Amino acid sequence: MIRNSVLTEKVLPILQRHEGPMTRELLLSPGEHGLGMTHKSLAADEVTTAVCGYCATGCGLRLHLQQGLAVGLSPESEYPVNLGMACPKGWEALRVLDSPNRATTPMRREGNQLIAIDWDEALQMFCHEFKKIGKEHGPQSVAFLSTGQIACEEMAFLGCLAKFGMGMLHGDGNTRQCMATAVTAYKESFGFDAPPYTYADFEASDCLVFVGANPCIGHPIMWERVLRNPNDPEIVVLDPRVTETAMAATEHLQLRPKSDLILLYGLTREVIAIGGVDKDFVERSTCGFEELSQCVDAYTPAVTAQASGIDEEVIRRTARKIADASAASFWWTMGVNQSYEGVRTAQAIINLALITGNIGRPGTGANSITGQCNAMGSRLWSNTTNLFGHHDFASAEDRQRLAEILGIQSERIPDQNSLSYDQIMDGIDSGEIRGLWVIATNPAHSWIDQDDARRRLAKLDFLVVQDMYANTETAAECDLLLPAAGWGEKSGTFINSERRYGLHKQVRRAPGKALSDFRIFRAVADYWGCGEMFSDWTTPEAVFQIMQRVSCGRPNDISGINGYEQIDQCGGIQWPWSTQDAASGLPEQERRLFAGGKFFTHDGKARLITAEPGTMPEPPSDQYPFILLTGRGTVSQWHTQTRTSQSPILRKLYPETIYAEIHPHDAQELSIATGDSVRVRSRRGSIVVQASVTSSVGQGQVFIPMHYGATNRLTLKHFDPYSRQPSYKDSAVSLERVQ
Numbered sequence: 001m002i003r004n005s006v007l008t009e010k011v012l013p014i015l016q017r018h019e020g021p022m023t024r025e026l027l028l029s030p031g032e033h034g035l036g037m038t039h040k041s042l043a044a045d046e047v048t049t050a051v052c053g054y055c056a057t058g059c060g061l062r063l064h065l066q067q068g069l070a071v072g073l074s075p076e077s078e079y080p081v082n083l084g085m086a087c088p089k090g091w092e093a094l095r096v097l098d099s100p101n102r103a104t105t106p107m108r109r110e111g112n113q114l115i116a117i118d119w120d121e122a123l124q125m126f127c128h129e130f131k132k133i134g135k136e137h138g139p140q141s142v143a144f145l146s147t148g149q150i151a152c153e154e155m156a157f158l159g160c161l162a163k164f165g166m167g168m169l170h171g172d173g174n175t176r177q178c179m180a181t182a183v184t185a186y187k188e189s190f191g192f193d194a195p196p197y198t199y200a201d202f203e204a205s206d207c208l209v210f211v212g213a214n215p216c217i218g219h220p221i222m223w224e225r226v227l228r229n230p231n232d233p234e235i236v237v238l239d240p241r242v243t244e245t246a247m248a249a250t251e252h253l254q255l256r257p258k259s260d261l262i263l264l265y266g267l268t269r270e271v272i273a274i275g276g277v278d279k280d281f282v283e284r285s286t287c288g289f290e291e292l293s294q295c296v297d298a299y300t301p302a303v304t305a306q307a308s309g310i311d312e313e314v315i316r317r318t319a320r321k322i323a324d325a326s327a328a329s330f331w332w333t334m335g336v337n338q339s340y341e342g343v344r345t346a347q348a349i350i351n352l353a354l355i356t357g358n359i360g361r362p363g364t365g366a367n368s369i370t371g372q373c374n375a376m377g378s379r380l381w382s383n384t385t386n387l388f389g390h391h392d393f394a395s396a397e398d399r400q401r402l403a404e405i406l407g408i409q410s411e412r413i414p415d416q417n418s419l420s421y422d423q424i425m426d427g428i429d430s431g432e433i434r435g436l437w438v439i440a441t442n443p444a445h446s447w448i449d450q451d452d453a454r455r456r457l458a459k460l461d462f463l464v465v466q467d468m469y470a471n472t473e474t475a476a477e478c479d480l481l482l483p484a485a486g487w488g489e490k491s492g493t494f495i496n497s498e499r500r501y502g503l504h505k506q507v508r509r510a511p512g513k514a515l516s517d518f519r520i521f522r523a524v525a526d527y528w529g530c531g532e533m534f535s536d537w538t539t540p541e542a543v544f545q546i547m548q549r550v551s552c553g554r555p556n557d558i559s560g561i562n563g564y565e566q567i568d569q570c571g572g573i574q575w576p577w578s579t580q581d582a583a584s585g586l587p588e589q590e591r592r593l594f595a596g597g598k599f600f601t602h603d604g605k606a607r608l609i610t611a612e613p614g615t616m617p618e619p620p621s622d623q624y625p626f627i628l629l630t631g632r633g634t635v636s637q638w639h640t641q642t643r644t645s646q647s648p649i650l651r652k653l654y655p656e657t658i659y660a661e662i663h664p665h666d667a668q669e670l671s672i673a674t675g676d677s678v679r680v681r682s683r684r685g686s687i688v689v690q691a692s693v694t695s696s697v698g699q700g701q702v703f704i705p706m707h708y709g710a711t712n713r714l715t716l717k718h719f720d721p722y723s724r725q726p727s728y729k730d731s732a733v734s735l736e737r738v739q
Contacts, residue, residue: 049076051494051502051572053149053487054089054638056370057081057221058496060571061090063488063507070094070488070507080571080589081199081496087220088636092647094488097508099646103470103483104512114470114481119513123527125480129462130166131528133435139167143424143433146173146382147440148372150517151492151504153540155374156547157521158439159383164412165530170433172385174441175371175378176421180723181337182368183379185346188722189354189366189607191600192555193379193390196593197329197365198498198574202226204363207234207325211260211349212335216244218632219333219369222497234321238263239335240629241661241703242696251318257627257701258730259308261341261613264348266304267319269296271356276323278357285597286354288608295610309698327363328356334371334631338729340617343722347609354606360594369497372639376495380556381547385418389550393417405549408533420724421447422717425456434461439517440484444473445640448726449684450712466520468510472642473709484517485510486643492518492540493567499593500572503564518543552578555600560587616730617718624682624732626666626702628714631729633705641707658708660689662735663701667693670735677738680704682731685713688738702733 052059060079064072073094077084106122107114117125130142144162146155162168183193190196202208202225215223223245226235237249238260246252255263271277272293282289301312322328330349336342346368353359353366370376380390391398393414403410419427425447427433436457447453457463457477465478468486475481489510493501510516515523518540525531537543541564552559556575560582567573573587581587598604620627636653638644645651660680662672672678676691680702687710697703704711706728716731 050505056497096646101471107481142435143170144437148375149440152377153543154517155382172421175375178371180725181342184723197367198590200590205329206231207328209236211238211332213333214243255308263308265296265299270319281357292608333369340727374494442640483514490516499574502572628731628733629703637707661703682714
């Protein structure tokens with residue numbers, strides 16, 4: 001049942017002040033300025049388009065309306081991302097809005113229960129408790145955890161409200177769990193967090209190299225683009241598992257877990273040895289080649305084979321495929337990012353693309369595939385560990401520039417970077433952080449070493465969860481629950497993996513008293529007493545215009561975009577698109593970076609960066625002889641299943657019971673058969689799973705999908721030293737058949 005929200009009389013004037021004259025019906029509804037309002041009003045029965053809100057592929061969906069409400073959807077055939085295709089999650093995007101588990105009213109904890117309250121009481125409680133903690137323990141004692149699941153404009157409002165308005169020092173996002181490694185690698189190598197590619201490169205390569213990536217399951221529409229490639233390309237996969245993508249590869253290098261950096265160095269050495277280096281490009285556009293050559297020289301085929309388990313001849317053959325390709329592209333995702341040495345591994349991939357001149361041309365690139373629908377928006381606009389708009393908190397010049405654009409005092413902008421996600425969790429444990437605001441993420445499920453994470457969350461004096469569902473593991477721990485609208489119930493922009501801003505639209509009313517995250521932030525600003533600072537932040541599109549001013553002259557410049565309407569008409573617009581770009585006409589649908597061999601460093605040259613490989617923090621032992629791998633299970637599952645579990649159809653497309661893939665040799669040794677109950681134990685805890693005996697994993701390895709609630713009870717807290725991203729894929733475990 002879809003109902004109007006009912007707010008208290010105290011909240012109504014605040015929203016009226018921001019939104020201007022409106023009818024009471026629209027004012028009481030969630031979202032921005034009524035149903036379907038983006039650049040125009042929608043007729044009662046018509047079709048509109050919007051970008052999907054699941055993963056960072058950023059597919060276009062066609063939404064079918066009756067009486068102004070979306071009643072169905074289909075893939076948008078003209079959208080340049082998906083070209084008429086959609087995965088099961090996209091097809092079910094509307095279904096999950098109708099879940100009985102939706103958060104429909106604010107709730108506060110009373111003993112062991114959450115009881116319903118109105119918005120006035122919720123907002124007063126929010127401000128009173130956080131201000132009390134800040135007064136007693138200082139501004140460092142309250143933090144927020146943001147997300148890659150909300151719109152750019154909402155991220156912008158949250159980050160600026162929390163840090164400039166409320167005075168918080170610390171805030172990070174759940175993108176720390178998926179994209180921090182790629183961000184750090186790009187910034188160090190290219191001078192800016194700049195994925196260079198466009199999806200047309202999937203179809204233009206004659207050699208595609210996937211490292212720790214399974215797009216067939218994780219990003220199926222991207223994989224469909226690979227299947228459209230007319231070049232009969234070589235498809236090389238580096239992965240410890242025989243994934244669905246590996247099954248389709250022309251060359252699968254089933255390496256030992258966490259030997260990827262050594263293998264990449266071995267491939268680099270061989271490419272150099274056989275003359276595969278683009279010497280002109282290296283000389284003109286990179287620096288550090290001599291140091292790179294010296295570093296990789298020790299990784300002969302014999303040394304690399306011994307470390308990785310890959311035959312010497314396969315190493316030589318793969319290097320030759322890369323060297324001989326006219327357009328090689330290199331793709332990676334969580335198998336690289338979620339590692340204790342992920343940044344240097346990502347840079348080893350970047351190095352291969354650079355030394356072979358495979359960048360800036362069709363079918364090339366060192367290409368990180370983003371996870372969440374708006375993780376890139378978080379990277380640019382969340383104001384967490386990068387200053388708003390990808391500036392630097394530590395730069396007085398950046399702070400002054402931003403203060404002038406926003407019309408605030410520069411002293412309100414912190415002059416130090418935030419603690420990272422893991423450091424915020426450590427701060428909770430030490431008592432330094434006592435209040436936490438969690439928005440559209442579920443750390444009680446997703447954070448590493450789950451039992452310890454929940455113990456830490458329980459130590460907080462005040463935990464606020466803002467979510468569209470009331471039944472998440474983190475919501476069960478909260479002191480205050482703020483009900484939020486979901487995708488389809490509000491408007492804004494997402495940025496996909498290829499840097500494309502896409503528009504999503506309000507085509508439903510949120511249930512009960514739920515409000516868009518944007519409107520919640522506006523109400524918080526007024527209740528906190530800093531509403532005047534955000535007097536211009538009236539609608540998502542107004543905030544988008546602020547973002548445009550902030551981006552002007554930066555690598556991520558979007559000053560040339562002519563509002564939401566142009567984004568909609570153009571099928572999304574990739575950044576950068578400056579006013580200078582716009583003077584030449586409409587943006588092309590597919591644009592890549594670095595075509596001129598110039599990067600965002602001070603001298604325009606990309607950095608070739610290396611480091612000696614490290615050792616696995618928790619190697620197998622006699623007591624824990626197996627390596628636990630985690631990752632995506634099926635195409636119908638997504639992250640902590642907060643949304644996908646709400647769809648009856650999606651639930652039928654994946655196993656209900658948590659399972660573990662075990663190699664036949666190991667299963668025979670332990671008298672385990674498919675379907676048996678097996679206890680998997682680590683130094684952190686133990687869980688019982690259903691065995692799936694399969695050769696998709698190697699001997700001594702176990703794979704458990706990350707989506708199930710118990711998986712992270714096993715994982716070890718260890719982090720890449722540069723990106724602070726946790727490594728989820730190499731914990732030591734034991735197996736025991738449950739009698």
